[in-house]
Amino acid sequence: EMNSFENRVYQLGTEDGGMLIAKFYRPGRWSDAAILEEHAFALDLASQDIDLVPPLADSAGATLRAFGPYRFALFERRGGRSPDFEDAEQLRQLGRFIGRLHAVGKKERYQHRPTLDVTTFGSNCAGFLLEHDFIPTELIPAYESLTQDLIQRVSWCYERCPNLKLIRTHGDCHRGNILWTEAGPHMVDLDDSRMAPAVQDLWMFLSGEREDCEQTLHMLLEGYTLFADFDPAELNLIEALRTLRLMHYFAWIARRWHDPAFPRAFPWFNTARSWEQHILDLREQAALMDEPPLTWHAVG
Known part of the structure; x- marks a missing residue:
């Protein structure tokens, strides 16, 4: 489990040896419509080569998924370092x-x-x-x-x-x-x-x-x-x-x-x-x- 106070965030291994991030949304914080608006914005940014990690869609094109009563989204794992704010x-x-x-x-x-x-x-x-x-x-x-x-x-x-x-x-x-x-x-x-x-x-x-x-x-x-x-x-x-x-x-x-x-x-x-x-x-x-x-x- 990774550090997040608002959501439960997990790092998942995939069958091909890759890694994904699963973000489970805290119940009651955002409506489905609010989450989907955020996802649509992220996908729009990514489609224009603006480097923000968007949610991954399933085979039906859905980005907001469910596991029992829990809503979640999957993302590619991306790393990086802190920028040099003196540069x-x-x-x-x-x-x-x-x-x-x-x-x-x-x-x-x-x-x-x-x-x-x-x-x-x-x-x-x-x-x-x-x-x-x-x-x-x-x-x-x-x-x-x-x-x-x-x-x-x-x-x-x-x-x-x-x-x-x-x-x-x-x-x-x-x-x-x-x-x-x-x-x-x-x-x-x-x-x-x-x-x-x-x-x-x-x-x-x-x-x-x-x-x-x-x-x-x-x-x-x-x-x-x-x-x-x-x-x-x-x-x-x-x-x-x-x-x-x-x-x-x-x-x-x-x-x-x-x-x-x-x-x-x-x-x-x-x-x-x-x-x-x-x-x-x-x-x-x-x-x-x-x-x-x-x-x-x-x-x-």
Whole structure:
């Protein structure tokens, strides 16, 4: 069994000595229609030589399979190493890859998968944590007032993007989800794919001081804009999206706390210290959302 919190993922040997990956979907997380939308996007990408590992179809062309009550999909096993995020050419190549993914992602909308927005990743998450007694009593007033303030600030960030377009994104595009080979970058799946701003698939590659972030951003967008347009107004959303990710992360663990794997994996979670640190992290986000966005100027 391989490491995955949302699904059960197994490596299987085949009769001819090859290896496949079987991903069993956690019951109740996604509807069949939502999974099939993800599969259709992955197959569309693969058909255009965009290097994402698509699900394998059976003889009838179906990609979503069943074993008793369990739904699963099969994938080729693909390896790779982590990219070198200090290498300007690898950053440009990664930008080209995401630009090509988004050029396909813009063509259609998801009908059955959720949208990453202030409701699903913000207010719903704060509401769940407040309603289910996860937050230490003495910290509830601070958390409640802070998250109300943050949700307002996130909304203001979105207002600075008057022409915002939501597209099908990878959704969880961070350094650990990119694999590199001699052929370049590839991704393993689209399990968190949803409608979101394009910048959602770019901001998690930025780290360090402002100057470092802008330098990385310029390299990524130099490659990205060869294949897809990028609206600079979306740079107003970077700290808003980081805030939503922080809020969603704690709610995600809380929603799964009944699963024995979660207390084992996150023993720090349900402690006063972790909530104090979480509130400090969120306060820092309030300040960051007040700062000017990163700058980027399209070339040509």
